[in-house]
Amino acid sequence: MSNRIRSRQSSSATRISDDQMIDLVGKLRQFLPEIRERRRSDKVSASKVLQETCNYIRKLHREVDNLSDCLSLLLDSVDEDSQEAAVIRNLLM
Amino acid sequence: MQPTSSMNEQFLKKWQMGLQIFRPSIDNTSVSERKRAIKLSADVAMASLRKGTTCWSRALIQKAATEDSFLVRQMLAGIKEETLINRKLPKIVCHRKIVRRSKKILMRRKSRSAMEEVTAKAKKLVKRKTKGLRNVVPGGEFMSNNVLLIQETLDYIVSLQTQVNVMRSIVDAAEAGVER
Numbered sequence: 001m002s003n004r005i006r007s008r009q010s011s012s013a014t015r016i017s018d019d020q021m022i023d024l025v026g027k028l029r030q031f032l033p034e035i036r037e038r039r040r041s042d043k044v045s046a047s048k049v050l051q052e053t054c055n056y057i058r059k060l061h062r063e064v065d066n067l068s069d070c071l072s073l074l075l076d077s078v079d080e081d082s083q084e085a086a087v088i089r090n091l092l093m
Numbered sequence: 094m095q096p097t098s099s100m101n102e103q104f105l106k107k108w109q110m111g112l113q114i115f116r117p118s119i120d121n122t123s124v125s126e127r128k129r130a131i132k133l134s135a136d137v138a139m140a141s142l143r144k145g146t147t148c149w150s151r152a153l154i155q156k157a158a159t160e161d162s163f164l165v166r167q168m169l170a171g172i173k174e175e176t177l178i179n180r181k182l183p184k185i186v187c188h189r190k191i192v193r194r195s196k197k198i199l200m201r202r203k204s205r206s207a208m209e210e211v212t213a214k215a216k217k218l219v220k221r222k223t224k225g226l227r228n229v230v231p232g233g234e235f236m237s238n239n240v241l242l243i244q245e246t247l248d249y250i251v252s253l254q255t256q257v258n259v260m261r262s263i264v265d266a267a268e269a270g271v272e273r
Contacts, residue, residue: 017240020240024243024247027247028247030095031250031254046215046219046222047215047218047219047221047222050219050222050223050225050226051222051225053226053246054222054226057229057230057246057249057253058229060253060257063261064253064256064257067257067260067264068132068135068260071127071128071131071264072124072125072127072128072131074267076124076127083267084267087266087267088267091263091266091267092108092112093109093112093113093116
């Protein structure tokens with residue numbers, strides 16, 4: 001209860017609780033191999049988890065960007081018989 | 094906590110809807126314009142899955158609306174699109190000078206043990222990493238507390254994975270079709 005009141009007063013300074021960090025590590029474990037390999041889950045530092053999370057999100061952004069590049073190039077129907085373009089058009093449009 | 098097949102389907106449907114809007118012009122545009130259309134519709138599709146219930150999705154929709162509000166309106170038709178596009182969120186302003194001054198005063202009063210130094214450094218590091226996270230999650234600068242930030246981050250990650258999975262399957266399907 002007091003945490004909630006405190007968080008309303010100094011909202012941007014609210015600390016991430018230990019429980020939350022453990023929860024976050026648990027959920028991120030499946031996505032982040034670096035954390036998955038550690039067996040002593042409680043010893044993983046909060047800052048490392050946050051850093052890995054940032055890195056992972058940036059990696060996903062890059063993948064979306066690459067895939068968008070790929071799709072836009074495949075749709076480039078210079079070759080009118082382009083099979084890739086046909087498949088993509090059928091699937092997407 | 095993985096993207097479900099229904100999330101994949103919903104994303105694909107929405108993304109198709111967005112691309113339909115570009116359909117007439119897509120053959121006559123440059124590769125970079127095409128890429129922009131593909132990416133923008135993919136982002137709006139991803140954000141629309143949350144129907145305005147998360148901070149990151151609202152921020153992403155607003156950002157997309159500044160690039161192409163017609164597209165966003167079409168794609169979100171029926172999900173309170175006007176409120177989603179127009180709602181202004183208050184930015185968190187950190188008055189650094191005030192914080193620095195009060196920190197200096199506190200430091201002068203307390204003499205710190207080595208243990209306190211270590212803890213303080215760790216806290217600073219976490220704070221810096223948290224700020225880094227705010228920079229990559231859409232709308233991070235509007236998330237008023239770290240509890241919310243973590244929840245939003247987890248949801249955002251699952252949504253990004255959905256987006257990547259579906260986009261990758263389309264590329265794979267296209268390339269597989271050719272090898273036959």
